Amino acid sequence: MKDVALVLAAGSGTRMQSETKKQFIVLDQKPILYYSLKAFEESGVEKIVIVTSKEDIDYCRKGIVERYHFSKVTEIVEGGAQRFHSVYRGLKAVGDCDNVLIHDAARPMITTELIEDIRSALREHKAVITAVPVKDTIKSSDPDGFVTGTPDRKALWQVQTPQAFRFDLIKAAYGYVIREGMEDVTDDGMALERYTHGSERIKLLEGSYENIKVTTPEDLLIATVFLGKRDK
Ligand code: CTP
Numbered sequence: 767m768k769d770v771a772l773v774l775a776a777g778s779g780t781r782m783q784s785e786t787k788k789q790f791i792v793l794d795q796k797p798i799l800y801y802s803l804k805a806f807e808e809s810g811v812e813k814i815v816i817v818t819s820k821e822d823i824d825y826c827r828k829g830i831v832e833r834y835h836f837s838k839v840t841e842i843v844e845g846g847a848q849r850f851h852s853v854y855r856g857l858k859a860v861g862d863c864d865n866v867l868i869h870d871a872a873r874p875m876i877t878t879e880l881i882e883d884i885r886s887a888l889r890e891h892k893a894v895i896t897a898v899p900v901k902d903t904i905k906s907s908d909p910d911g912f913v914t915g916t917p918d919r920k921a922l923w924q925v926q927t928p929q930a931f932r933f934d935l936i937k938a939a940y941g942y943v944i945r946e947g948m949e950d951v952t953d954d955g956m957a958l959e960r961y962t963h964g965s966e967r968i969k970l971l972e973g974s975y976e977n978i979k980v981t982t983p984e985d986l987l988i989a990t991v992f993l994g995k996r997d998k
């Protein structure tokens with residue numbers, strides 16, 4: 767099977783409120799995007815496509831890909847206004863392959879081991895997403911902030927990336943999401959759910975609580991601790 771990684775780094779990091787976009791913030795001497803590229807470079811994926819903002823393409827190429835010798839990166843393409851636009855643009859640049867592993871650069875704790883686990887699961891399933899069981903009790907609410915219910919925690923998962931799919935399937939799903947203008951789609955699994963109305967089963971692969979998404983300033987502290995305890 768020919769597997770390709772699509773690494774998303776075209777966000778503006780509004781919630782981080784930092785001058786540098788979060789995917790380029792330096793943690794433990796390397797920009798956050800570096801860690802995802804390193805994990806994929808050392809995995810069995812055949813190539814890596816990066817999606818980033820137009821003004822950052824040059825920096826990604828010279829400041830990260832060339833500097834750290836990421837030989838599997840074949841394309842760096844321009845993203846769009848929202849995550850699902852960026853994914854769609856990336857998918858159009860991926861070219862011929864069997865499977866695509868979609869990953870947020872904002873999750874630097876991804877490991878090559880997790881990538882290989884998801885690739886193995888892809889032999890059996892057409893759609894596999896990484897997730898961890900929800901630790902907290904979750905409530906739903908009405909617009910006025912009053913509780914409307916408590917879903918069974920045992921059935922709830924917090925989803926992460928990578929999320930991996932048969933390429934043709936996820937490309938068709940995103941084509942549908944874009945055509946229909948489904949602005950509320952926040953992850954790739956959801957794009958597939960919308961497209962197939964649930965008829966294509968999506969396998970949950972248990973990931974790691976360490977695979978956090980760096981979103982708000984305190985996440986930088988947490989990620990620094992995790993990166994610090996890794997084998998160098
Ligand atoms: N992303 C992207 N294109 C966008 C929006 C997001 O490629 N138009 C990427 C981000 O770079 C990130 C991942 O999708 O790696 C997850 O998005 P998120 O954590 O929401 O990042 P941002 O959108 O950058 O942050 P915020 O929502 O706080 O603005």
Ligand code: MG
Pocket residue numbers: 777849
């Ligand atoms: Mg966002």
